[in-house]
Amino acid sequence: MKLPTAPYKGARDFYPEDKRRQDYMFGVLRRVVKSYGYEEYDAPILEALDLYKAKSGQEIVSEQTYSFVDRGGREVAIRPEMTPTVSRMVAAKRQELAYPLRWFSIPNLWRYERPQRGRLREHWQLNVDIFGVANTNAELELIFVADDIFQSFHATREMYQIKINHRQLTDYILSDYLQLTHEQGYALIKLIDRKSKMEPFRFIEQLDAILTPEQKQNSLSEKLLDVLDAKDIQGLPKELLNCPPALELSAMIQSLVAHGLTNVIFDPTIMRGFDYYSGIVFEVFDTHPDNNRSMMGGGRYDGLVGMFGVDPVPTAGFGLGDATLANFIELHNLMPKLANETVLYIAVLLDEIEAGLAIARRFRQAGINCAIDVSGRKLGDQLKTAQKKQINNVLIIGPDEIKANKYTLKNMDSSKEVKLTLDQVVLKLTK
């Protein structure tokens, strides 16, 4: 039998050079969010399927979740998102935790979908949440954090755009302004959420299918399209300008721009797919013409913790996927050259391995990551291995070197060789 070598469909193997890129990305993410006082948590990748039935939205649970029945008869899911899990964890210790609570995680998530660019079955997602802040300073900070992340990858504000909306404004538009029923409103939110991925005529077709003949006669389609076309808050119909969510949005955008976030705009089509959002929502878009898509999104979801039978906790948070972020970084040429963390390769013949092991230990004690070639091959082959591994320094150990305590240190980039004592090598590699 010959086993196949490909990873599971829609998922990725991370060879060391791929893992280095992931480590770099996750390292930047961790550094930024920790600088704002967020603390990392984690949880099992398996959860009860019930956790997602309540609020994730029908499509995700029924069509996209990896779920199965375990040997004990429990319906379980491989988590498709982290928000229900973190809400569960906060609910479990509702009384003991100190609010405002700032938590983050970079969980591995799975969705059963057709693999495509930037959308895989498996991905990682930075989740950043703040619990216990009812005012919009929570969302304000989250958008600062999101912006800081892109800035820390050395992106300019021309490379991405932060789009912001308010679920309560949407509700106000649908129920008060357009006077739609609750069911029509829900269907429209789902439709608007897909708008940017649809042909305009298709959108109108499906919009018309939701409205009654009477509503169409009253030009509700046109009224809605006018709203959705607004390029800023002032572009909304006058009747909407003074409703509380419009005022809240307006103040937040002003504050963000005042802090230098010149790439923030109002976009009434931003919905976020999940059913649990209850206030301000936002997404960050790549402005590159080849990748003009949402890279991250979040907002306020005050209702989730309360679903676990405890008093509700006001909450806002966002998620940022690793695959879309990696696309962004590559497309804008922001990925630095990442060196092998092994600084020194020790080439040695089989007879001198005992001496080589002692020398390697000495380097490690000095904080130098070094690998010793214990294959027993010819020195030339060992040098080729170091080159292939992109380890830049090679120390050659032979019987003469040991006797004289002078070793050849070869720089693989320049091919230059110097003869040094071990102390000198340590000095050279640690400075």
Added chain:
Amino acid sequence: MKLPTAPYKGARDFYPEDKRRQDYMFGVLRRVVKSYGYEEYDAPILEALDLYKAKSGQEIVSEQTYSFVDRGGREVAIRPEMTPTVSRMVAAKRQELAYPLRWFSIPNLWRYERPQRGRLREHWQLNVDIFGVANTNAELELIFVADDIFQSFHATREMYQIKINHRQLTDYILSDYLQLTHEQGYALIKLIDRKSKMEPFRFIEQLDAILTPEQKQNSLSEKLLDVLDAKDIQGLPKELLNCPPALELSAMIQSLVAHGLTNVIFDPTIMRGFDYYSGIVFEVFDTHPDNNRSMMGGGRYDGLVGMFGVDPVPTAGFGLGDATLANFIELHNLMPKLANETVLYIAVLLDEIEAGLAIARRFRQAGINCAIDVSGRKLGDQLKTAQKKQINNVLIIGPDEIKANKYTLKNMDSSKEVKLTLDQVVLKLTK
């Protein structure tokens, strides 16, 4: 509906204080293995079930694996171990990779078993492997790495013992010395593997069940028990002393002891559960009477990469589980006190939040992780929150402080307060 808040059975939620302990442990593991030149890789948690059918051993696949059929009709498993995966990855790039290859990973693994102390359904496991070294210097280095890990957690060599054996010695004992059939030998290996967990009379009962009446008459039980009782290589029957695996083991133990690993012993009952081991095998045991169990194990498994239809690659490696390691560290009091990584908490009233945000940014730019309390609560409540979070420094911002550019920095441990300019606070917290 009220959702339950407990995590999935046999798995753990990691609250920030738990995650800090994990980060510390994984940080030490990464530092040590990287110092030997090992590079990190990763792979999807889902694999084709076939990957485990070939070599993992029957019990693991049929009774303990989380497996299911995906929406595309594929039989998949949540990986119970990493060795088949890493073998698959090496096979996929067999020709391109530079040997000796030193790879490690800390994957999340799942097994369906009855949860008990140190054995959970979900755990993490450090996997360290060296590919492309046919001589025993690979095993020698792996045992050095294992020892270095425990030393780096500040364990003494009295706290753990390294037990070593050779699968070829076992084969030689079973087929040449005792002249058992292949089937009897396989059954015995499985039995010996469980020996330390069984009552002695039970072991003899099951041993007798494997042997034929004629073999029992020839005292094979006694002969085997004599072998298994050997406390060092010299304690083996004379006929075994000069077989090649006994000589190899003897040389390796001498070399390890010469390098200071005084806690290495020969133990002929060490088998390792998996079917793929083909040479030297070893395990590290906790010597604490309350936790006298195996914490990690590994050995040579030359046959796995070749199962993917490429030329075989000589391989040795080990795995170390996080739950058993955590037990060891706690039982021996080796866990250091881990501080909150948030160094500074900013207490501020709602009216001064704009100023607070600017001040927080200044601290972050100086590399100080700081959280600002945006709840709008009374200052006293904010101080209590800082205390509960174990953040030791609190900066209090009020209108007078802003006007005078002198802020109160309060040390929560000592309750001492000092009035400082922002520059002075930065200096104090960064030195």
